[in-house]
Amino acid sequence: MNAGTPGILLVLDGWGHAGPSEANALTAAATPYLDGLLADCPAVLAEASGTAVGLLPGTVGNSEIGHMVIGAGRPVPYDSVLVQEEISSGRMRSNATLVEVLNRLSAAGGTLHLVGLCSDGMIHADVQHLRELLRIAARFSVPAVRVHAITDGRDVADHTAAAYLGLVEGFVAEAGVGQVATVVGRGYALDKSGDLELTEKVSLALVDGKGEAIGEPQEALELTRRGDEWVPPCVVTGADGRPLGPVRDGDAVLFTNFRSDRIQQLADDLYRRLAGRGVTFLSLAQYDTEAAIPPLVHRSDAGGGLAAELAAHGVRSVRIAEAEKFEHVTYYLNGRDAAVVPVEEHVRVTGDVAPDYTARPEMNLDRVTEAVVSAAGRDDVPLVVANLANIDVVGHTGHFDATRRAAEHTDRAVEAVCHAARATGRWVLLVGDHGNAEKMLTDASAGARPYGGHTTNPVPAVLVPAPGQQVAAPAGPATLADIAPSVLALLGLAPAPRMTGRPLW
Template sequence: MSAVRPGILLVLDGWGHAEPGEGNALAAADTPCLDRLLATPAAVLAEASGSAVGLLPGTVGNSEIGHIVIGAGRPVPYDSVLVEERINDGTLRSHETLGAALTGLAATGGSLHLIGLASDGMIHANVHHLRELLRIAALFAVPEVRIHAITDGRDVADGTAAHHLATVEGYAAEAGVGSIATVIGRGYALDKSGDLELTERAARAITDGAGHPVGKPEEALATSGRGDEWVEPGVVTGGDGQPLGPVRDGDVVLFTNFRSDRIQQLADRLYGELAGRGVTFLSLAQYDTEAPIPALVHRADAGGGLADRLAECGVRSVRIAEAEKFEHVTYYLNGRKADPAPLEEHIRISADAPPDYRTAPEMSIGRVTEAVGSAARRDDVPLVVANLANIDVVGHTGDHAATVRAAEHTDRAVEALCRVAGETGRWVLLVGDHGNAEKMLTDAGEGRRPYGGHTTNPVPAVLVPAQGRQAVRPTGTATLADIAPSVLSLLGLGPAPAMTGRALW
C-alpha cells in the first residue's frame, strides 16, 4: 500500500472539444483553470464516440457507455449495437420468448404495446428499431399494436418531435399494423429524479387512457410550453371519443429503449399494476428494474476493469457524484455491478436544484467539491473518483447562457480541487465522458435550433501531476479505453488482463 501514489479522477460530464464558434458554450465561458490545463503538454484529445467506445460508427457518445469504457479499459459493445446485430442477422425475429408472446396475442386478439422514446438520438433509444418490431408483429399476425410514443427534445434537437412521430406513423403504415395511442414527454415518462408524480401521469395515460385527449398524435405537441421534453401526457382517441390504447388484461407490453436508467422507473410502475392482470412484460434490451422483465437482447460483459483491479490490489476508493450521475461513477464505472466493490465507499450528493437547471446551473457542485476535498485529505484513500455533472446536465437544457455559467462553476471547482491535490500530494486526471456543451446549435428543420444533445467530438483528457513530477505528452490516438490503464499506472499498479487500452502518462 505504501507504494501506491494517490490521485483524483474527475469526469467532467459533457466536456467535449470543438473549435470556438457560434454555439460553443465551453469556448464562450470564462474558464481560466481549464484553459491553462488544456495548454499543458499533458493534455490530449480522446475519442469518446462511435466504434472507439463500442457504439455504431458515427454514433454520439453518452454518459453510460462513457463511464463503462472509462472503467473497463476497453471498448464494450453497447446495447444499441447488440440490438442492431440481432435485427440485421434476423435472430430477433426468431426469438423464442418474443415469438411465444406474439403468438399468444394472435390467438387471443390482444394488443402489443410498444413503449419507448421516439427519436433517433441513439442515447436511450432508436426510433428505427420500431420498424423491425412492427414488421415482426405483422409477421405473427398480431391484431393490434399500440405505440406509446415518448417525445424527446433532449437527446435530439427540440422541436423535432413532429418529425419523429411522422416517422413512427410511416413505419406502421409500411408494416400494415400499429397506431400511436399516447404521446408523452420524456420529462414525465423518463423521470430519473424519483418524482413518482411525473411517472404516475405517464402511467395513467398508458394504462387507463387518462390524459389530454387528442384526435391526432401531433396535436399533443401543442400542450407543452417547455418543448418536446415536457409534452403533457396525451391520449389519442378514436371516432367514438374513447382512448385507442389502454392496456387490457392479457396484453403484452414491450419497452423499446435499449438503455435502462431512465425507463426503469416507469417500467417498475407499470409492472406493479399490470402483471397481476395477466399482462406479459418484455424489454428490447436488459434493464435494471426491480421487476423481473425478460430481455430480448442481453448485455456484453463489462467486468474485469478498474474496480476489480483495485479490489484485487486492496486499494480503497471513494466515489462521489450528484444524484443525476451517481450511478455512473459507481454502477457503470464498475462494469454494471450493483454492489460496491470491496474497499469502495459511495457518497451521493442530494441535488438542491430544481428540475429546470437553467435557473441553477451551479447545481450542487459546491457540495461535491467539498466531499472530494474531504476524501482527498484522507491518508487511507488512494483514489477519489468524482463526476462533475454541470456541463452535461445544464447543456441538455439547450440554454447557451446557462451552460456557459455551468462551465464557469465547473472551472472554479476544478481549480479548488487542484489546490487540494497540491496540498495532499495527489495527481489529478480530468477527462470528459462525451461531447455536449461545445455544440449547442444544430441545423434541424427550418434554420438553426438550440441543441442540447451529445456529439461525436473528442473529449479532453489532461493530467495534473503530483508536485515534483512531470507528465510527458501522450503519443498516438487516445480513447476513453485508455483512462483506466492510466489511472492504474499513476497509482503505481499494472493494468487488468482484460484491458486493451494503454497508459497515456
C-alpha cells in the same frame, strides 16, 4: 511497477472539444484555470464516440457508455449495437422470447403495446428499432398493436417531435398494423429523479386511458409550452371518443428503449399496476428494473476493469457525484455491477431544493467540491473518483448562456480540487465522458436551433501531475479505454488482463 502516487480521477461530464464558434458554450465561457491546464499540462484528445467505445460508427457518446469504458479499460459493445446486430442479421424475427409472445397474442386476440422514446438520438433509443418491431408483429399476424410514443427534445433537437411522430405513423402504415395510442414527453415518461407523480400520469394514460384527449397524435404537440420534453400525457381517442390504447388483461407490453436507466421507473410502475392481470412484459434490451422483465437482447459483460483491480489490491476509493450522475461513478464505472465493494465509499450529493438547471447552473457543485477536497485529505484513500455534472446536465437544456455559466462554475471547482490535490501530494486526471456543450446549435444547413444533445467530438484528457511527479507527454491517438490503464499506472498497478487500452502516462 513504480510505487505509485495517490490521485483524483475527475470526470467533467459533457466536456467535449471543438473550435470556437457561436455554438460552443465552452469556448465562450471564462475558464482561465482549465485553459491553463490544457496549455501547460500533459494532455491529449480522446475519442469518446462510435466504435472507439463500442457504439455503432458515427454514434454520439453518452454518459453510460462513457463511464463504462473509462472503468473497463476496453470498448464495451453497447446495447444499441447488440440490438442492431440482432435486427440486421434477421435473428430478431426468430427470437424465441418474442416469437412465443407474438404467437400467443395472435391466437388469443391480444394487443401488443410498444412503449419507448421516438427519436434517433441513439442514446436511449432508435426509432428505427420500432419500425422492425412493427414489421415483425405484422409477420406474426398480431391483431392489434398500440404505440405509446415518448417525445424527445433532449437527445435530439427540440421541436422535432412532429417529424418523428410522422415517421412513426409512416412505419405503422408500412407495416399495415398498429396505431399511435398515447403521446407523452420524456420529462414525464423517463424521469429518473424518483418523482413518482410524473410517472403516475404516464401510467394512468397507458392503463386507464386518462390524460389529455386528442384525435390525432400530432395534436399533443400543441399542448406544451416547454418543448418536446414536456408534452403532457395525451390519449388518442377513436371515432367513438374512447381511448385507443389502454392495456387490457392478457396483453403484452414491450419497452423499446435499449438503455435502462431512464425508463425503468416507468417500467416498474406499470408492472406493479398491472400485476395479476396476465400482462406479459418484455424489454428490447436488458434493464435494471426491480421487476423481472425478460429482455430480447442480453447485455455485454463490462466487468474485469478498474474496480476489480482496485478491489484485488485492496485499494480504497471514494466515489462522489450529484444524484444525476451518481450511478455513473459507481454502477457504470464498476462494469454495471451493483455489488457492494468493501474498499469503496460512495458519496451521493443532493440539494435542498428541486433542480432548476438554467436558473442554478452551479447545481450542487460546491458540495461535490467540498466532498472531493475532504476525501483528498485522507491518507487511507489512494483514489478519489468524482463526476462534475454541470456542463452536461445544464447543456441538455439547450440554454447557451446557462451552459456557459455552468462551465465557469466548473472551472472554479476544478481549481479548488487541483489546489487540494497539490496540498495533499496527489495527481489529478481530468477527462470528459462525451461531447455536449461544445455544440449548442444544430447545423446551420438545417436551420440553426438550440441543441442540447451529445456529439461525436473527442474529449480532453489532462493530467495535472503531483508535486515533483515527472510524466511524459502522452502519445496519441487515445480513447476513453486508455483512462483505466492510466489510473492504474499512476497508482503503481499494472493494467487488468482484459483491458485493451494503454497507459497514457
